Amino acid sequence: MKKYSLKYILVAAAAILAVIFPFITGEYYRHLAILTLMYAVLALSWDFAARAELVSFAHTGFFGLGAYTSAVTFLKLDFPLYLSFTVAVLLTIVVAIALGYLTLRLSGIYFAIASLAFSEVLLVVALQLPKVTGGAMGISVPSLFGGMRVYCYGLILGILALAVVVSLYLERSHFHLAFSAMRTSPSVASVLGVNTVRYRLSSFTLSAIFSCLAGAFYVHYTTTTIPYEAFNLNIGVASMVMAVLGGLYSTVGPVLGAIVLKIIEEYMRVTIPYGYMIIYGLLLVAGILFLPKGLVGVQNKWKFLK
């Protein structure tokens, strides 16, 4: 029992710290914390897809799709905030199922290729439909909750909490067994009666929903975006590096990865501008070659948290 209690104490401490954080710090740290939580949502959502052995490059696309759908419905159709988020999520579900239906039956390589192209093509669409999206000039919305950072923090913390709940459900339900079987051997899994296509499709759709929510939050929080920012490949890159480095196939890993990398990134952004994406590339390579289980794996080696 003793080893479990330490784990629960740590989790409870982290949760309490997450809740009181905006009240004990200033605006700058609040802003940083909000972006960190947003990336934690993205990293966790990327991991949802990775659990089904899918390498998704589509997260950039869903982030931008969420941002633009929510901003456009909010501005042009005067939808209230919650409705604009809902429309964004519904559209994402439709697109994710369509993309998944076309690609998930084939080998994972085809899915990776199609998802990579998907994000790029949405960028082209956003640039080419200036009447809807504002084109290269971008789109602006009024600031979220009148710019009250504490409420923004609450909203993104809520989205992260939802993602964590989904993640824990995936870890503890039949999904977990199906995912493990599929990662070990897809053909054996399907012979055993695991409907691999359906599991892949549901994990991909779930992961798309949370990227979309992060995007929708992002545009209302920063109040303005342009296609080259909302569909920037670096968003997807950051979320996969955070998940890989933190530890794949876990709930703690991606969140931990997001916190660590966001702190490093912020430090480097101050010291060397531009350079930090190089570090992201290097970390991805190093993570794959030397740290296959991520930071969580290192922690497990020390045993005391397991």
Added chain:
Amino acid sequence: MYAGQLFGQALVNGILVSGIYALAASGLALAFGVVKFLNLAHGEFLMLAAYFGIIVFSTYGLDPLLMTPVVFILFFILGAAYYKALVKPVLKAGELNQLLLTFGISIFLQNLALLIFGGTIRTISVPYRTHTISFWGINFGTARLFILLLSIVLLVLLYQVLQRTRVGRSIRAVSQEPEGAALVGIDSESVYLIALGIAVGFASVAGMMLSIIFQAEPMVGFNFTLKGLAVVVMAGLGNVYGVIWASLLLGITESFIGVFLPNGTGWSGAIFFLMILGGLVVRQSRVRTI
């Protein structure tokens, strides 16, 4: 310009750029077909070669097309080193690791180029860059014509090597039946090394060409990876021979969309995605398992 002439011009433009697509994509297809490895950093070698060509041209004034053999050899060695140092360790690991590793390398090289060369667009202004020849009112860019011819020569050379030489037969054997090839004494290690060397070498030649007829910038390699993937998916993953018609289709479609659709040059950047989806739908219909 009347409609027929416009049609002819669009067709010619499409054919002229498809050579460079075929060169870039054949490397990608070769690496996938033989090593069973999808190299997402393929385009970055193209980008590096483009900058290499620009630097050599601006310092020594050497024509990039004349440098082709030297650059091919240099990048062949680079590709072999790339295989030894980075590809080999993850070859036995799953797809996930391979894709993430090569993607990480791609991101690293893109941003390294951005840091060193900046985001500005660069070109090589060879004397014949803007020179054109006209037949029946249709303009053929001289540089583009040279480049198409060089691509054809190189592709024919590649096919001859694959068909007629001992190395080529080993490459095909490993690609078709790795275990069988190992049983008859083919060293798959060196075949992989050569295949990836050729793939990166071809990418580098395409990169030199690119700096003459298009322009070099840090993201250009990534765009070529995407277009190369579209070609490779249409041709069938790993099919080196199907690359020719798939490249022609991509080049010509892009050109027609650019000419005939309102605001078409922007949309032509989205064609590759439709090609990927189209290729997948065709392949999908053949999968009857689930």
